[in-house]
Amino acid sequence: MNSSPDLIVIGGGIIGLTSAYVLANAGVQVAVYDRSDFGREASWAGAGIIPPGDPFRTGTPYDHLRALGAVGMPILSAELRELTGINNGYLRCGGIDFLQATDDYVVPLWQQEAIRYEALTVGQLAMREANIASPVGSPYYLPDMAQVRNPRHLRALIAGCERIGVELHANCGFERFLMDGDRITGVQLTTGEVATAGQYLLAAGAWSGAILEAFGCTPGVVPVLGQIALLQTNANVLKSILLFGKEYLVPRGDGRVLIGSTEEPEAGFAKRTTPEGIESLLAFANNLVPALRDAKLETAWCGLRPGSPDGMPFIGPVPNVRNLFAAIGHYRSGVQLSIGTAQFVRELIMGDVPCVPLSSFALDRKAGRMARTAFRS
Numbered sequence: 001m002n003s004s005p006d007l008i009v010i011g012g013g014i015i016g017l018t019s020a021y022v023l024a025n026a027g028v029q030v031a032v033y034d035r036s037d038f039g040r041e042a043s044w045a046g047a048g049i050i051p052p053g054d055p056f057r058t059g060t061p062y063d064h065l066r067a068l069g070a071v072g073m074p075i076l077s078a079e080l081r082e083l084t085g086i087n088n089g090y091l092r093c094g095g096i097d098f099l100q101a102t103d104d105y106v107v108p109l110w111q112q113e114a115i116r117y118e119a120l121t122v123g124q125l126a127m128r129e130a131n132i133a134s135p136v137g138s139p140y141y142l143p144d145m146a147q148v149r150n151p152r153h154l155r156a157l158i159a160g161c162e163r164i165g166v167e168l169h170a171n172c173g174f175e176r177f178l179m180d181g182d183r184i185t186g187v188q189l190t191t192g193e194v195a196t197a198g199q200y201l202l203a204a205g206a207w208s209g210a211i212l213e214a215f216g217c218t219p220g221v222v223p224v225l226g227q228i229a230l231l232q233t234n235a236n237v238l239k240s241i242l243l244f245g246k247e248y249l250v251p252r253g254d255g256r257v258l259i260g261s262t263e264e265p266e267a268g269f270a271k272r273t274t275p276e277g278i279e280s281l282l283a284f285a286n287n288l289v290p291a292l293r294d295a296k297l298e299t300a301w302c303g304l305r306p307g308s309p310d311g312m313p314f315i316g317p318v319p320n321v322r323n324l325f326a327a328i329g330h331y332r333s334g335v336q337l338s339i340g341t342a343q344f345v346r347e348l349i350m351g352d353v354p355c356v357p358l359s360s361f362a363l364d365r366k367a368g369r370m371a372r373t374a375f376r377s
């Protein structure tokens with residue numbers, strides 16, 4: 001760690017790594033520090049659902065970042081594959097969203113964005129997915145819904161960052177900021193070393209809340225445990241992603257079907273799967289697709305989402321600190337928002353015109369109840 005880069009990123013999950021990759025491509029010298037291995041927390045655990053979107057037609061800043069991801073993910077996937085040889089498994093497999101009566105605001109949002117969808121009759125649903133039992137809700141087919149395999153995408157991002165000269169420091173955690181008035185002069189690391197840069201970006205996921213408290217900044221980022229089960233089936237039982245509010249099935253295209261996910265804020269930082277959690281996921285899957293009853297439970301895992309009070313991330317300058325930005329609180333959507341977040345962070349750090357108003361994700365905003373968005377995963 002000899003150099004003093006332009007920017008130090010604290011936290012190497014999908015948000016920190018994608019931001020580092022985008023900024024380094026724009027000519028910024030970036031170093032990323034993670035207290036453990038890169039990309040092994042929430043970003044590794046996620047299902048990798050990428051909803052469709054059109055950034056030229058979105059109605060809200062949140063949907064704008066999501067839509068930047070929808071159009072950007074196939075491009076980034078191809079670029080990383082070319083650069084690193086790693087295929088992140090990006091697949092436009094389509095999805096079926098089963099809307100409930102309380103989701104009446106969703107279709108108008110899709111229409112505004114000209115997202116392609118088709119309301120399915122019972123017969124049409126059976127034609128698309130022969131193994132679905134009795135559906136609850138109104139099924140809508142979204143042909144442009146896609147997925148990535150998170151661990152592969154992270155491996156590609158890490159390798160891509162290395163190729164373009166990002167300094168990556170694993171097992172080297174942030175301990176505290178060194179200050180001169182309202183300016184950060186360096187970070188004290190868990191290895192005992194001090195790292196310095198002109199600017200700093202906090203992207204430490206669910207652990208960011210405690211770090212910000214030093215500045216009296218308490219946006220409300222908390223861990224929200226999510227469990228996932230993976231089934232091994234003999235045949236391709238499903239073709240499309242099935243979305244039921246917060247629960248979903250993601251067919252991986254190789255016979256595996258991922259079942260997600262629980263939402264357990266009460267677990268705090270206790271990162272563990274539970275028999276009850278996995279049973280609830282299996283019951284959901286078996287009721288919706290009875291053919292999955294014969295499937296083998298291959299494995300289960302979990303992650304701590306960086307929760308926020310309204311489901312929106314916090315992205316922007318940290319109040320009262322001159323050279324610290326944050327990109328945190330991406331809750332259930334950090335993968336789909338990662339590219340849009342990285343673009344917004346690049347604009348903030350380089351002083352460019354931002355793609356969404358600066359106030360959109362401000363850390364000192366009053367985050368109220370859950371926002372209504374076009375997709376909920």
Ligand SMILES: Cc1cc2nc3c(=O)[nH]c(=O)nc-3n(C[C@H](O)[C@H](O)[C@H](O)COP(=O)(O)OP(=O)(O)OC[C@H]3O[C@@H](n4cnc5c(N)ncnc54)[C@H](O)[C@@H]3O)c2cc1C
Pocket residue numbers: 010011012013014015016033034035036037038039040041042043044045046047048049050172173174175203204205206207225226227228260261302303304305306327328329330331332333334335336337377
């Ligand atoms: C079960 C589950 C399913 C999900 N499914 C989807 C999905 O389908 N689509 C979607 O878009 N999103 C999904 N998400 C949400 C998404 O995974 C998260 O929003 C996203 O991963 C957050 O990324 P992050 O980089 O902010 O956090 P993380 O991935 O948690 O990364 C934070 C990093 O900071 C590091 N760190 C912490 N403290 C320190 C410190 N003191 N010093 C240095 N480093 C530190 C950690 O080690 C970690 O590597 C899902 C999440 C879960 C758990």
